[in-house]
Amino acid sequence: MNQPLLDVRGLVVEYGHGPGLHRAVDDVSFRIPRGGSLAVVGESGSGKSTIARALVRLVKPAxxxxxxxxxxxxxxxxRQLRPLRHRIQMVFQDPYGSLDPHLDAQQIVAEPxxxxxxxxxxxxxxxxxxxxxxxxxxxxxxxxxxHEFSGGxxxxxxxxxxxxSEPDLLVCDEATSALDVSVQAQVLDILGTLRREQGLTFLFISHNLGVVRAVSDEVLVLRTGRVVEQGPTEEVLQRPRDEYTRRLRRSVLEPALITGRKPREMVRQVAAARAAESAVAS
Incomplete structure (x- = not known):
């Protein structure tokens, strides 16, 4: 009964060959229990999306x-993988490029x-x-x-x-990064409701520590393909141990970098984060 739905151990993904070999994911391990949610965060090029593609076998691990x-x-x-594919589904970053422009909304959803x-x-x-x-x-x-719909x-x-496809695991690869802050909140609310009501398990890929609180129990912080920090969401967001994680949080909570309307809650988060960092520094 304690067996996780997803258990990744020592994952390595490489691109290229010989002198041009690049290790995009290097010895990454994590678990997600049934009905749980893990966010994988990091800057562009950290290996987040490669992990997502490996899970749905768009790339094969080394x-x-x-x-x-x-x-x-x-x-x-x-052939062996085919019967399991419907159980792991992916929501892509680009909400336009991932949809067939020749089909209407009903046809797109009816296809699977x-x-x-x-x-x-x-x-x-x-x-x-x-x-x-x-x-x-x-x-x-x-x-x-x-083309007749908004991004959200x-x-x-x-x-x-x-x-x-009636999945058990939903992999969301930067599913809100192309959206305005207010629309992000709407999409995150939908995902959270689906998790509560349908018991879906989530892997949420993001470069933004600020959007994962709504949907994740744990956070894994990735830098150049390796794990630098991992733990419960609130613990990582409030008391990050690694300087890289602290830098990510500062960039997320910088108002100048936030698109769309800056809600009061975001302003309060900025003030709280800076106060916490000042307390630690002193």
Whole structure:
């Protein structure tokens, strides 16, 4: 009963060959319990998205294990992996580029339902409409194409499409980074509700420590492919041990770097973070 849904051990991912070999992920390990949520944070190029792609086997690890519900995905052939793919779904960073521009919202969400074997068109369309409603899109949006939606609405379609596969694990790769602060909050609220009501397990990839509090139990901080800090979310955010983590937090809480409206809560976080750092320094 204590077995985690996802158990990653000694993960190594490399690109290139010979003198051009680059180790993007170097000996990374973590666990996520069923219904839990882990955020992997770090600057661009730290290896976060490579971890996400390795989990869904868009890239193959050079070493280590990725044990999902007792099965090591790292060593499976594509044929062996196929029955498990629907259980791990990904929400991508680009809410426009990841959607087929030739399909309307209902067709985009119905597609994974068809892949899973549902032959009835009416059943697929009804289920797709229910999922779009679940993420807060109105019925009037069913037959609109991606270019007719805002960025936040397109990301909701991406979430609904991922849910159509009935996953156990949802990997969100910078799912809010292209969105305004207020829209980020809406998408995070949807993800949090899905976790509470459906028991989904989350891996949340982000460069922003400020957005992970709403959806993560634990945080793993990554720098140039290696783990520099890991622990409960509040502990890492309030009392980071590593200077790299402290620098990340300072950049996240710098008002000049925040796009969109600066809510009062964000201003309070800035003041609290700076006061805490002053207390530690003294």
């Amino acid at each position: 070493a280590g294990s990725i044990t999902f519900d007792g099965v090591d995905l790292a060593g499976l052939t594509e 339902i068809a892949v899973r074997g549902e032959r009835s068109r009416s059943v697929r369309e009804r289920r797709a409409a229910e999922l779009l409603d679940r993420v807060g899109l109105p019925r009037s949006a069913l037959h609109r194409r991606p 609405q397109r990301q909701r379609i991406g979430i609904a499409r991922a849910l159509a």
